[in-house]
Amino acid sequence: MRKKQAAPGAFTAFARFVLCGGGVGLTSSFAVAALASxxxxGLANALVTAVSTLLATELHARxxxxxxxxxxRRQHAQSAGSxxxxxxxxCVAMLVLQQLVAAPGAMLEQVVYLSxxxxxxxxxxxxxxxxVFARNLPPVPTPARTARPVPATVARAAAPADPAALCRTA
Structure with a gap:
């Protein structure tokens, strides 16, 4: 049985995401460059993206x-979509680079790819x-509802059609 731990706050989660994902991403960029030779x-990027996504999703989950x-499996599938x-x-960034620069150097390719x-x-x-990992977030606190007094309404008596009726006694 999995022990459910409290999800970290947004800042902590982002810092950990950058550490895990950035480390995998940086390693992946060198792997793509090596495989592209x-x-x-495009094929090198696809292979590296598939492997790095599996690894990064595990690191992000844990x-x-x-x-x-x-x-x-659901989290892996949803992560694969992102x-x-x-x-x-x-891919689009690299295609644009290749359209703009006839022979980009390895350093420029790395800068564009990493950006x-x-x-x-x-x-x-x-x-x-x-x-993907939303069910692990702490519930968002909702403001407490305070009872507000309902303004009293004054019922107005309809004026009788005959004003003399007000003076008559029953």
Whole structure:
């Protein structure tokens, strides 16, 4: 049985996300560069993205978002969706670079790739925190409702059609 631990606050979760995801992402960028010398860049990025997503999701589940154990299949599947979007962002960034610069150097490619990865990473953190690992978040406190006095209403008597009726006694 998995021991449920309290989820860390947003700042702590983000710091852990950056540490885990950034470490995996930095390692991945070098892996993509190395594999791209043997195969097309898009294929190298796809392979590295798949492996790094599995690893990062496990690290995020155990460390960044405080699930207290391994990521579930559902969490892996949802995380894969956010990774696919990140993959698209990095591919588009590299395609734009190749359109703008005839022969970009390795350093420029790394800067563009890591910048696109960082942008996608912030969006991915948001999705993982608010959707994928949301059930581990502490409930958002709702303001206490205080009873407000209901204003008293004064019923007005309808005026009789005959004003002389007010003077008559029953």
């Amino acid at each position: 043997w195969m097309p860049w 460390f960044a978002f405080g699930t207290g154990g391994r990521a579930t 990774a696919a979007a990140a993959y698209a962002v990095t 696109a990865s960082a942008l996608a990473g912030v969006a991915r953190f948001t999705v993982l925190r608010l959707v």
